[in-house]
Amino acid sequence: MAPKGNNMIPNAHFHKDWQRYVKTWFTQPARKYRRHLKRLQKARAVAPRPAKGPLRPVVRCPSVRYHTKVRFGRGFSLDEIRKAGLNPSFARTIGIAVDHRRRNKSIESLQLNVQRLKEYRSKLILFPRRINKKLKKGEATEEERKLATQLQTVVMPIKKTTRKIRARKVHEAEKKFSAYTALRSARADVRLIGLRAKKAKEANENAEDLTKIPKVPKVTDKAPKAPKAGGKSGAAGKDAKGAKSPAKTGKDAKGAKPAAKPGKDAKPAAKPKEAKPAKEAKPKESKPKEP
Template identity: 50%
Template sequence: MSTAPNPGIWLRSDWLLRRSIVSPITSREVEKMVKHNNVIPNGHFHKYWESRIKTWFDQASKKKTRRLRRKAKAAAIAPRPAAGLLRPAVHCPTIKYGSKVRAGKGFTLEELKEAGINRKQALSIGIAVDFRRTNKSVESLQANVHRLKAYQAKLVVFPRKSNKPKNGDSAAEETQNAVQHTGPILPITRSSIKSTTAVITPEMKEKSVFTQLRVARADKRIFGKQAKRLADKKEKK
């Protein structure tokens, strides 16, 4: 009757392998891997954690596999853009990341309406649609409408039947000379704001921009409660 090997007993080859993978963390390594205000990793592992080590010896082969998959996908969806669908420019949630602009999931119905695009037609010409997202500012609406119009100006629409082109399809010369677009579609670029130096005045020291923003957000949040409280006071008087 054979028994399972004792997990506390290691062979020398296993010990050398695990010793090379799991090495004590030096102060220099901590400085490299810890970013921002995050916790320094200091885990106390139990329950045979040595057998749960994840290795990364196939990094080069995985990189090659990803490249070949991208190449195969681009060939499968040709002559459509290799990057896929056009995405809107949206702001990240929360106050911390709200100033950053990134690519979103899809355009809103209001943005498509302003650009003169039917929502059913949008997916057929490579435009992503998000039925849940809503516009909360005029600036974001206008920016994405401009993005849609710029995309339409560069778009080449192939007819479903080459011998029977429909209204809205591109001319035969454009379809023959069309080349698949590689890379991101209308990449989102952030405009860099250059700050100028100035002498700090006593008036600047008296004001706190951080406090002003906090008060403005609080006033917006409790606007309804304040209005109701004032209305109740007027009724009592």
């Protein structure tokens, strides 16, 4: 086969007596059998306890990339042990792994592992430490002990659940929904929460000040008026749009100050100037053209 990709062209030089550097794995089958014998020896030593170790909690993998996956944890937290009605030191003696460093960051994980402990406790056959003495609370009788068998697999494995979604009709709201718009609006709400709270507070404190009241867009249900029949809508529209109201000047202007009241120190107001009459334009005489 031809090489793939922009890689280095293989050009190996076997000039270093390569037979000396070859490592063989002829002992692999024997090691496999040796590991099998060790597992059997360990299972006989811990019998009738589970061969694959103690009960472990169900936890979420760390980081955003893997937090949707579930796996076994190192041990149950102290809160989970106490919520299940057990003592941490006693829990270690009945095949429950305990990790005093672990902290529960959600109620769901706490409830899940507490339920897991209670289920394990209900299925557990607890052998007494001393058979000849009187049985304590929770210890199994002789008949129950005869029914006990050693578990060769993991204690209470994780069950993978798959949800089947049925086909259905797509609603109008789902068609109009935009994930981009929803995300941008949510980010804007978080960014502007302080500014909006400040404006609302100022509006409550200064109820009479109209400038502090937040603007609300006007919504009108009126339909636009239809143009009159027979009229030139284009010319009329331009004249109407281009017409401007006469600007206020002088005393009628918006920014004009009110006149001061007469008093001792008040100066007499200046008399308004009389407007001069406009000059009449003389009509131009048109000279007759010569033939």
